[in-house]
Amino acid sequence: MFIINCPYCGERDQTEFTCHGEAHIARPDNPSEISDEEWGRYLFFRENPKGTHFERWTHDHGCRRWFNVMRDTVTDQIIKTYKMGEAKPEISNE
Amino acid sequence: MSNQPQFFSPLTQKEKIASDNISLELIDFLGKINVRLKEDDVQARDAVEKYLTYSLPKSAGEVTGNNETRVLWLGPNEYLLLSEDEKKDNVINGLREILSDLFCAIIDVSDYYLTMRLSGPKSIEVLTKACPLNFDQYLTKGNSCAQSYISKATVLIDRLSDDLVFDISVRWSFADYLWDWLADSSNEFIFSEK
């Protein structure tokens, strides 16, 4: 059970939050111009890495903000939390 | 039946708790105004602060205010302004006026929440039965607030003073449940006096 550092509220119990899957999947700017396959990729295809993963979370029982979490799926360690709109952090190769 | 419109809240029928260790009571309707401003909108912020004559809270958990109103931090672009119930329309209109050209939202949520007051030396013990907040870190002094949940109800907790006095606001529809929950959890401390 994580302690999540909400970028706005600080460290809180995981049960105050909800995970909304992979982060940094932008909605295509021009849906009508892209192929079924490209649209399908946006709708259905997600990473499932062993290692660093980027996810969207909301602080439902707190400030109701969406933010991103960089988490290692092997150790469950949360490497970083950051606000929406901030750049995706680099994955360090340790 | 008189012609004056009558208030009704589900908590008016509840029996209040008053003991040395723990007290639970209903707070009368307050003016509650949801204020939304973009966090980087200096102009709107300045206008509101000028109107209120004090600063808006700057970060999570902050409460600011004066004798007439208090403002609780709800989120980076969201505040809850508390006033006397009778004065809320003035405040709403006043704010809307000074912000008329700016991007904002001033919404009356006075009936969206009901508020109950939990106080007494055992109040943190009652809360921590089902609230995951770290009370060593949050709500450690008067004029601080935090949002979290108590059992299965999302709540806004407003610590009014350095003494253990907590105003707990909850959505109207959950108020009955939350009151019963707090009363049930207070039980062991009421009787332990005897």
Place this chain on the structure above:
Amino acid sequence: MSNQNRTIYGGKVNREKPINFVFNGKSYIGYQGDTLASALLANDVHLIGRSFKYHRARGILTAGSEEPNAIVQLGLGARTEPNIRATEVELYEGLEASSQNCWPSVNFDIGAMNNFLSRIFPAGFYYKTFKWPPSMWLFYEHFIRKAAGLGQSPTAKNPDRYEQKFYYTDITIVGGGISGLLAALGAGRSGCKVLLIDENPELGGYLLDYNFSINEKDGKKWLKKIIEELDGLANVTILKRTTAMGYYDYNYLTALEKVTNHHVEFSNTLPRERYWRIRSKKVILAQGAFERPLVFADNDRPGIMMASAGQKYLSRYGVLPGKSVVLFTNNDHAYLTAFEFVEKGAKVTVVDTRDLLNARISEKCKLLNIKVFKSYSVIKTYGDKKVNRIEIQQVDKNQNQLTGEVENIHTDCVLMSGGWNPAVQLFSQSRGKLKYDLKINTFVPDKIIENQKIIGSNNGQFNLQENLNESFEAGIAAANELNFNSVEKVNWTGKEEIEFTHSDVEPYMLGKKKVTKGSKHFIDFQNDVTAADIFLAQREGYISVEHTKRYTTTGMGTDQGKTSNVNALALMSHIHNKPVDEIGHTTFRPPYAPQTIGAIAGRSVDKLFDPVRKTSIHEWHVENKAVFEDVGQWKRPYYFPQNKEDIHQAVKRECLAVRNSLGILDASTLGKIDLQGPDAAKFLNMIYTNAWSKLEIGSCRYGLMCNEHGMIFDDGVTSRLGENHYHMTTTTGGAARVMSWLEEFLQTEWLDMKVFCTSVTEQWAVLSISGPNSRKFLEDLTNIDLSKENFPFMKFREGEVCGVKARIFRISFTGELSYEVNVPARYGRYVWEKFMEHGKKYNITPYGTETMHVLRAEKGFIIVGQDTDGSVTPSDMNMDWIVSKKKEDFLGKRSYTRSDTVRHDRKKFVGLLVNDKKTILPEGSHIVEKALKQPPMKMLGHITSSYYSPTLGYPIALAMLKDGISKMGEQVVVPLMNGKIIEATVTDTIFYDKEGKRNNE
């Protein structure tokens, strides 16, 4: 004779305070401070229960939470609890307990014949026998469950309270033995917040049972001083009778505190148990170790127990479990117990698997007249309900076999010691890695993952002297790492009664040989797994440790193999001739020990089970005898029966009242969202499928929301209150989902869009009045001009209703002239009551959700979530009219050109009228191509909504039907569960007022 096994002096029980208790119907007397196990042993009761599979007589093996054998049914009536370890139950006045796994009684148990049939009960028996045919499983299961008999559940509701608690601390220390106490002292003196938890009623652990000295002084006095100091530290919290159950990531621990379990009187205010959820910056594990059994033929008889258990019964409870005692050991430590037993008057013989003995121990044995058989093994035991004789034989280590004469020893108690296993369960739960230590022949902690320390014997460190200083320093270091000041180190000198080395443990496994036919070498006592079962599993190919576990069930009992796991692994290592490290070990999972469901539920029971959301008018509905329906967490009036009406009569009356005069519905549960900002219209254009740019101020519009897959997920009416201000309504069940959906796009996708969304659901009480008389009725109560010209359909007005500031939306879900009156929640009930009073002349009729459903179905209005199921598009619902062709983009639009959504044979929304004009088709019924006697039949669709229509006088139904639009007017068949086949005609979905005149009045 009572307490015949009690020593004349010694022990910590209070002999001034006798306690009466009952076991298997017989009354006994114990003393305050006893456990049920110690009190039974004191009264010479050794047969406690029968084993799970073979129903063998079983006694008391241990003196703690690891107990696999002495498992009882505790308490009576609603408070009875099965699978309780007698070794953990503190005795209280009037305690009642009984044996499990036996019928009709523990002394004469019919199931015991399983023991003689054991050749047909090998490992994997259940898998092999009850596999086929599947239909027989229920039949088998009945008998298996009855024979297995894991105690009885209470049949009445548990009257006890269970509480929970969230707790944050700097350091949590698990285990209040010497290591835990000293770590707590080190950390406590540094000033940080410390939580010390221990599962026993008394702190001290090992030190309470064995003799030792610290700095040349009596160890027990020293212990008392340490505990006193800890009690005096305000920053240290000590929880006794508290078992750490789970260790999850981020140092999250759960623990179960027994608050009043051991009390005579149950408290009305205090909970029976408290479930702690603990967050710590640091955790120090100091749980100590469990003694390991030895494996030999019939090692399970009552009277055979762990040496450390014998020590504890003798020194803590003053109970001598036997007078003619055999100690069977492979290590030095167990000799301490032999000495203690001799001192208290027992005759002791030692059988030691090793051939070399520590000189100091040899000397003391001679002094105490203890006979030691070196390089010997116990090879078999005898005795019906208690051990009375054993056979021993010499071991030839080189040949790895038994040799020489078999010798007999008469005995009434066998103490065994196979070395110690650190209690690594929690450590392992915290993902710590283990390694096998060949010196002490067991698994010890290796790699730590969490922010944690593990100390003392829990870490495989058994030396008292080293433990004293290391543990204290670990506490200081932990505090230091959390930036608390260092405190002075202390140098203690600890001495056990006799010097010996803990690492002198010989790996020994007699179970590997088939010594005697017809006897069993138990590995797992609770699940009756023998050495032969482990051999069998390997022969049959279940070689992986996880497979062996599941095939043999070793380690799968309520004790989770605390005494058995290492022996099972050691045996596998022997069979495969591989180091134990390579065999590996199974995963430890929470809970550490069995725990009550009540504690997990906490106070979320009865009326606090789940929030019941109530509208501001709820109490009126209650007072007026509404029957309620659950809609998510909301309670909504389902219908309002009058006199003795049933649901059909009430709904018929309510429907006709709305159609003919005036009805009133509490619609407060509808989700309401306030949208403001210059981009609000642009935002609505993206969220809804239809166009919003031209909606005028004061107007309302129906909208459909789809997800990006193009599937309908919510609908509702949104009204334009001002230039940049909208009021959106959602379905009751969809309110939170819609709010989250809006925020998702505003916060993650369109960060520049200037719109604020705020939920205002509870701010407004919504009184929906509907029926041809609603205008006439409302005119008397408001200052708003309701005339058709000034307030037409799909418009919104503000004004006063009954003296209260109100918003009125002229929208309709019934097809009748309707007004949705919104007033602040605090006035909801007041206005409702005014309406009821003034509506008398129109026979105003409150109606519930069922009538609402019927009325909207007559009009063919959909209910999202009932007529749709997340797999239908607006086009599937014949709602192409609401999908904008002009808008370049909106959520879901792109998916309408996917190959799957443009298929021609998709199911479409249609109406159905049964030909017999009377059958109400059950919702969910299938429409099939051709009705056959039994499935499979080719399915064409299903019924989504179905009612008797009081307005029309016959039943109506809505359905999803494959290629339904081209089937208009055709016949379909619907087979029912009762075998009847119903014929129906496909129609359009509007059954009443097709032109929509009535709501435009």
